[in-house]
Amino acid sequence: MEDESKLRAFEARIEAGEKIEPKDWMPERYRKQLIRMISQHAHSEIVGMLPEGNWITRAPSLRRKMGLLAKVQDEAGHGLYLYCSAETLGVDRSEVVDQLLYGTAKYSSIFNYPTLTWADIGTIGWLVDGAAIVNQTMLAKCSYGPYSRANIRICKEENFHKKQGYEIVATMAKGTPEQKRMVQDAVNRWWWPSLTMFGPPDKDSPNSAELMKWQVKLQSNDELRQRFVNLTVPQASVVGVALPDPDLKYNSKTGNWDFGALNWDEFFAVIKGNGPCNRQRMRARRIAHENGKWVRDAAGAYAAKKRAA
Amino acid sequence: MDDDSRHALFEYLLRLGDDRLVLGHRLSEWCGHGPILEEDIALTNIALDCIGQANNFLQLAGSVENKGRTADDLAYFREAIEFKNLMLVEQPNGDFAYTIARQFLFDVFSFHLLEELQHSSHQELAGIAAKAVKEDRYHLRHSREWVLRLGDGTDESHQRIQSAFNDLWMYTGEIFQADKVDDLLFEKGISVDLKSIESKWSENVSEALTEATLAVPDAEQYMASGSRQGIHTEYLGHMLTEMQILTRSFPEAKW
Ligand SMILES: [Fe+2]
Ligand SMILES: [Fe+2]
Numbered sequence: 037m038e039d040e041s042k043l044r045a046f047e048a049r050i051e052a053g054e055k056i057e058p059k060d061w062m063p064e065r066y067r068k069q070l071i072r073m074i075s076q077h078a079h080s081e082i083v084g085m086l087p088e089g090n091w092i093t094r095a096p097s098l099r100r101k102m103g104l105l106a107k108v109q110d111e112a113g114h115g116l117y118l119y120c121s122a123e124t125l126g127v128d129r130s131e132v133v134d135q136l137l138y139g140t141a142k143y144s145s146i147f148n149y150p151t152l153t154w155a156d157i158g159t160i161g162w163l164v165d166g167a168a169i170v171n172q173t174m175l176a177k178c179s180y181g182p183y184s185r186a187n188i189r190i191c192k193e194e195n196f197h198k199k200q201g202y203e204i205v206a207t208m209a210k211g212t213p214e215q216k217r218m219v220q221d222a223v224n225r226w227w228w229p230s231l232t233m234f235g236p237p238d239k240d241s242p243n244s245a246e247l248m249k250w251q252v253k254l255q256s257n258d259e260l261r262q263r264f265v266n267l268t269v270p271q272a273s274v275v276g277v278a279l280p281d282p283d284l285k286y287n288s289k290t291g292n293w294d295f296g297a298l299n300w301d302e303f304f305a306v307i308k309g310n311g312p313c314n315r316q317r318m319r320a321r322r323i324a325h326e327n328g329k330w331v332r333d334a335a336g337a338y339a340a341k342k343r344a345a
Numbered sequence: 346m347d348d349d350s351r352h353a354l355f356e357y358l359l360r361l362g363d364d365r366l367v368l369g370h371r372l373s374e375w376c377g378h379g380p381i382l383e384e385d386i387a388l389t390n391i392a393l394d395c396i397g398q399a400n401n402f403l404q405l406a407g408s409v410e411n412k413g414r415t416a417d418d419l420a421y422f423r424e425a426i427e428f429k430n431l432m433l434v435e436q437p438n439g440d441f442a443y444t445i446a447r448q449f450l451f452d453v454f455s456f457h458l459l460e461e462l463q464h465s466s467h468q469e470l471a472g473i474a475a476k477a478v479k480e481d482r483y484h485l486r487h488s489r490e491w492v493l494r495l496g497d498g499t500d501e502s503h504q505r506i507q508s509a510f511n512d513l514w515m516y517t518g519e520i521f522q523a524d525k526v527d528d529l530l531f532e533k534g535i536s537v538d539l540k541s542i543e544s545k546w547s548e549n550v551s552e553a554l555t556e557a558t559l560a561v562p563d564a565e566q567y568m569a570s571g572s573r574q575g576i577h578t579e580y581l582g583h584m585l586t587e588m589q590i591l592t593r594s595f596p597e598a599k600w
Pocket of ligand 1: 081110111114190194
């Protein structure tokens with residue numbers, strides 16, 4: 037009975053546009069859903085370092101090398117910041133990291149595709165960071181205070197990543213014939229996976245209604261996806277790269293760009309672990325974690341000695 | 346500036362630039378694979394500083410040389426025998442202890458060197474050093490703290506960092522071997538007295554190792570030398586193959 041009235045008060049606050057803070061009462065479902073979303077978001081930032089890190093040592097100029105290093109460092113910072121947000125909900129970072137490495141926690145399926153040429157680095161910045169911005173701009177308005185603030189901060193940096201990526205794409209698109217070929221190939225490979233970043237279609241998205249009621253999400257997966265397509269089509273035509281969808285067409289009635297059917301079978305397969313790089317990404321993370329154990333132990337032992345002294 | 350000094354300064358700037366380019370490259374190999382997220386961030390940050398410093402030194406080298414070469418031309422279109430970095434910084438990452446030991450041995454040197462170079466009579470060089478020494482102060486604090494943690498942490502970490510120092514020691518002798526380039530530039534007030542850097546280095550290193558309960562390795566062993574003249578270990582060629590693959594494959598392309 038008491039919970040019933042607390043729930044009503046909680047929902048009234050959300051209705052009024054107030055932020056929920058860590059010490060406030062919240063329904064257990066709200067807490068659970070947020071922990072799931074925030075830690076998934078954090079894991080995505082961390083796993084996302086791998087495909088891009090793959091090109092740091094081969095970046096084709098010192099300026100590009102610095103740009104990419106700074107970007108990947110930002111992503112690590114986002115991960116750290118988000119793990120801290122998750123901790124405000126009463127979980128431990130080591131607990132959620134273990135769920136990623138040895139459990140069933142998920143991360144964005146986009147990072148299970150390989151980066152094959154330097155053009156992939158530009159394309160990821162443009163499309164993948166671009167899609168992340170659309171999603172995170174919404175999350176910046178979510179009802180949970182710490183997660184909302186984390187996304188505000190993250191979005192600023194993602195905008196910079198997108199600009200940098202788009203500039204790489206633009207430079208290569210007006211470059212040599214080989215560069216043009218590389219950049220078109222990269223866009224062909226990344227376009228469809230980047231559309232799946234918004235999650236399954238609304239009709240197959242079981243958590244969405246509840247998340248929208250509590251304003252953890254404010255727009256549906258399909259709405260966000262459409263927004264991303266509408267933003268990206270003109271950007272592609274400015275630099276003269278083609279988006280690999282024969283059904284892409286402007287709809288003057290809705291003002292949207294209509295697009296072709298996504299391959300949801302592939303999406304669900306990759307989410308379940310059956311994508312091109314799932315095993316490789318998780319192996320890299322586990323090796324880093326396990327090779328780091330003696331280092332973390334040493335730091336702990338040293339700190340304990342200093343405390344005792 | 347006369348031709349001899351110009352040439353010496355060009356060589357000297359390559360040394361400064363290449364040390365940082367090569368070390369930054371090694372550190373960047375850790376990105377995404379660090380032992381703890383905070384260290385992923387720290388090592389990437391230090392790598393970024395190193396590449397930034399390298400860019401500044403190599404840019405100045407190009408302008409001193411006055412043949413129209415940019416920092417990128419120098420980084421991406423030279424062979425291993427034309428690189429003038431210390432052998433220490435090209436050594437592979439190994440485990441985290443190896444990376445920290447390498448970093449600490451270099452940081453102590455680099456910090457004292459840059460501190461002196463801030464007062465170089467060559468204004469642009471002094472300017473780059475003044476900016477870089479602020480970054481190096483942080484690098485040194487970071488690597489020194491890890492030397493203490495690993496040395497005085499667990500038995501395993503102690504043993505790992507001790508063997509890292511033992512393995513790397515043979516690359517520390519050449520750091521302080523002055524040659525004609527150093528002598529000429531020191532006379533002109535452009536470079537520094539390597540002897541005075543060496544005594545600060547020895548003092549700082551043995552002080553930190555002692556505090557970390559580690560032994561200072563035996564000085565009476567084979568000491569490598571020659572990297573300032575382009576003699577390297579086998580590792581450098583492989584690193585450059587990776588670093589230069591795109592620019593060498595598509596020399597006409599802008600990126
Ligand atoms: Fe990010
Ligand atoms: Fe990003």
